[in-house]
Amino acid sequence: MFIKGIKRAYDQINLDETIPDEDKFDALLMKLGKNFLVSKEDRVYIFEHEGKTARIDAKHARAFHFKEYVIKDMNKLFHDFNLWLKKPPILEAF
Secondary structure, eight states, rough: OOOOHHOOOHHHHHHHHHHGGHHHHHHHHHHHGGGEEEEEEEETEEEETTEEEEEEEEEGGGOOOOOOHHHHHHHHHHGGSSOOOOOOGTTTOO
């Protein structure tokens, strides 16, 4: 994922006072991966896209206030999904 998009989502959730601090990490996961969620059981999230799977146990995640680390973790989690690196159809033959 683009780091800027992850930072933007992080900042939106961080400023949202309706989300309790202990639920902000989960809220960020859902904001970034809601279209790819396969399973969410006991705060263990499994995301899948085009045969690639990402899994994270939110119970053992970093504290949400460690912004740079949380952003790096999210980038690493969704890195293989390549959602924004797809070539336009005209270039797929190359």
